[in-house]
Amino acid sequence: MLTYLNVTLTTISQYVVPFIGKQALYSSILFLLILPLAFALRKHPISWQLGLWVLVLLRLVLPPDLSVSWSARRLLDYASSMISQSENIRHEVPSEPTTFPESQAPQQVVPIIKTLQSRWYNALFLLWVASVIMGAIRYTRQHTRYRALLYNAEPVHDATLTGLLQQYRTRFGIRRQIRLVRANASLSPFTSGILHPTIFLPSHLLQHSDNKTLQAILAHEIVHIARHDNVWLLAQNIVQVLYIFHPVVWFTNRQLNMLRECRCDQLAVACCQMSAHIYSESLLNITDHIFRPTESAVVTTFWNGNPYRTMKYRLLRLSVLKKNVTSTKGGYLMSLPQKLFTGIALLFFGLFVLPMAPSTGQESPALTFVAPLHEGHISAPFGPMMHPFTKKEVQHNGVDIAVKIGTEIYAVADGTVLSIPEEDDGYGKNLTIQHANGYTSRYSKLSEILVQEGQTVNTGENIALSGNTGVSTGPHLHFELLKDNVHIDPAALIDFTALKSPQQ
Known part of the structure; x- marks a missing residue:
């Protein structure tokens, strides 16, 4: 029985360990290429940086022999x-x-080398399995805790907020029903769910915030739902758990989360027709009530990084918008030709850099x-x-x-x-x-x-x-x-x- 298990373990590890190793190596090489490009494009539309960092995670799910x-x-x-x-x-x-005579040492050394290699592969495979299990348990616990919070939360019946919710649903063409709930918890507002999304609002934030702040919160969370960000975050979670040992994945996910929040801020400003200055004040107001900056969809990710750094970056990106008009035709939003050009450019760049097999x-x-x-x-x-x-x-x-x-x-x-x-x-x-x-x-x-x-x-x-x-x-x-x-x-x-x- 032990022999059978050892043979099975060796067979699996001989495939999994080189596969994981190649993926980690290729993503590291791509990361070194993307990092300076993202820095050079930091003053350009956020979509460029988002697309570049998505390529790093995409490299981890593509076949290594591509x-x-x-x-x-x-x-x-x-x-x-x-x-x-x-x-x-x-x-x-x-x-x-x-050629060497058959009696020489190399043929005797080869089996020893293969045995040592198999042992190392088995050990690395078991360490990888243990790290994946630990990451999955951590994510599941956090997800379960937030799901329990939403289950016990009570619906929001405020006519103003429900009216705004329906208005934003119509504006973004969202057909799914959206629940708006509240509970006594020192958390930032967040959105959970894909088919049946729910927006959570802390009770004390509802009691002490003005209409502009609540309007900004709802607009921001509605943008997350319209963009299907919870689907992207679920994909990030899966990659994060599988490559929990890889620092490139941690850094890339932090960048994606931070840039996604900035992108939603921009769209929310345009959606609620609010100036970027007032929207920034609303973010600071949320910070005063929650004891930490707002991080939407925190329920679906556990590698957000330093929240204060995220808030600082979001406010910095919003400061660029202060001189822009407050409609959806503002200069900070890309036009359709710009979106097409960005998408095509990122597609061809990905096709050029992602295939890394020799x-x-x-x-x-x-x-x-x-x-x-x-x-x-x-x-x-x-x-x-x-x-x-x-x-x-x-x-x-x-x-x-x-x-x-x-x-x-x-x-x-x-x-x-x-x-x-x-x-x-x-x-x-x-x-x-x-x-x-x-x-x-x-x-x-x-x-x-x-x-x-x-x-x-x-x-x-x-x-x-x-x-x-x-x-x-x-x-x-x-x-x-x-x-x-x-x-x-x-x-x-x-x-x-x-x-x-x-x-x-």
Whole structure:
């Protein structure tokens, strides 16, 4: 039984831990990009900043292997490939055409490393599960407490307030019924519920506030309902609980909550046709009665941050509106063309920065690739390797197949011979074939080339003979595979395990 549980835990952790790790890494990278942009746009309409911070949370719910050919990550990979290719042309990394004997230590070390990795994954997975459970319990307790408060609250029967409520419902086109309740609690006004929203007002605030203050409160809460902010806050809660360990999520949610309050302030000023100065005084009046600044929808979130900092920022944003007119056509509200431009700009920016998966070539290709040789063995795989001359770690952009000179080399797929450059000190004699769907294959260290530039070749056609030209420590084929001009691991698409030993 314990063995079964351990195997199940290991299987789950091997998937969940890398997934969570990639999401945290990608969101951190995006956060470092969004932070200066949001600061630069701090004097522009709030919608810009809101949209940028939403992208950070959106990155956490998108699949980590999301990749498109024109994303920022693909451009960086392409630039890196060009630099690496330029370096390789000057000094191609040679390979040693010998392999370790089967009795050497590496094969004994690998199982130990895998065991330690599995244990670390299991421990990290259990810590993540514990943190998620703690976050869920904390949120559930707070939500239950506020739901109990609303259940025991009494309806507000004031004709003036109910009249204002119906007026604002009509103005914003809200068809849902809205409850207006009151209770003796030292809380700020808040809105709860999605399908059946309820606005809570503290009793002492109703008793000691003037009509302008109550008008501002109702307008602000109605804007939250009209914008479906409780839906957004529910989504934030889910992401927060799942990534409760991630400081980027905490910071992003604070920014979103603060900017959302500022946006609702602006719309409320326009809705109730009140000057920003009077609306600011109403906020300060609420502060005097509640002992802390108002934070709408506090029932649905538990990471609001410093409320005084939030109030200071809200008042600062309102001060910009004081010279504007008080109707919905005021200069601080975006026009329809501006809204369309903002939405389209944020959409394209998101499509550019959100796909962060590297180009690994592991996607299912439309082509069928075959091995470039029928015999030989891999002497140097794709990836980091120790340079045999400089003894420094370098990136090896292909696979080296040790084979005797004069062995036939075959095209890995249908294509056209793209180039046959002059022999150089790096690749030696080499040729490049262009395939469909952006794939390119390169064959180097050749002794003889049997095709010409522009010639069409078929899968498995003999195109060259292996050799030992260029920088090399022994006879071998250096084979590279590229997708959209980015080097990928040939072993991801080609089965090299079927290569026969040269002695066979």
